[in-house]
Amino acid sequence: MKPIYIVLSAIAAIILFVFLGYYNMYNKAVNLQEGLDEKFANVQAAYQRRADLIPNLLETVKAAAKNEKDILMQVTQARAGIVEAKTPQDLELMGRKINTAINLAYEAYPQIRSTQNFSEFQSQLEGTENRINYSRDNYNSAVKSYNAHIRGFFARFFLDKEEFPRKEGFKASKGADEVPKVDFNAQ
Numbered sequence: 001m002k003p004i005y006i007v008l009s010a011i012a013a014i015i016l017f018v019f020l021g022y023y024n025m026y027n028k029a030v031n032l033q034e035g036l037d038e039k040f041a042n043v044q045a046a047y048q049r050r051a052d053l054i055p056n057l058l059e060t061v062k063a064a065a066k067n068e069k070d071i072l073m074q075v076t077q078a079r080a081g082i083v084e085a086k087t088p089q090d091l092e093l094m095g096r097k098i099n100t101a102i103n104l105a106y107e108a109y110p111q112i113r114s115t116q117n118f119s120e121f122q123s124q125l126e127g128t129e130n131r132i133n134y135s136r137d138n139y140n141s142a143v144k145s146y147n148a149h150i151r152g153f154f155a156r157f158f159l160d161k162e163e164f165p166r167k168e169g170f171k172a173s174k175g176a177d178e179v180p181k182v183d184f185n186a187q
Helices: 003-080 088-106 114-150 153-158
Strands: none
Touching: 003 114, 003 153, 114 153
């Protein structure tokens, strides 16, 4: 075989090797970038879930607690015979209520479920925040993989920096590192 063919074959092999290397590098960058966009969309979906779910759950718990409070107040007042006696009929009615209250002394009060509802609300809130944190962690992991790939030795020279810009992961907002104070007496 002539030396010229050997040189041409070697040059063609090098060109093919460079082309396939670039092709692989470019496709991997595209896949990582698309995966990164998907992870960010998952974070946004978790935020939307929180925005949709939490206010509705909160209103449900508040309404249930108010309803139980009203029922408990009515039952307690009826059993205690709290009635302002203004007429003889009121006095007679109060006497009957007191007798009834004595007979009902052994009855059970309505079950209070607002504490359970509040506990379930806390659980949903914690679960939602955990989903958001999980999505953020996945996004940050995808950012790391993407940035490591586009900043690699050969990728740095061959990939367009405008098409494949460096990405930033989620960072804590200012003051998030401070421990929040919980005050149950605040109005």
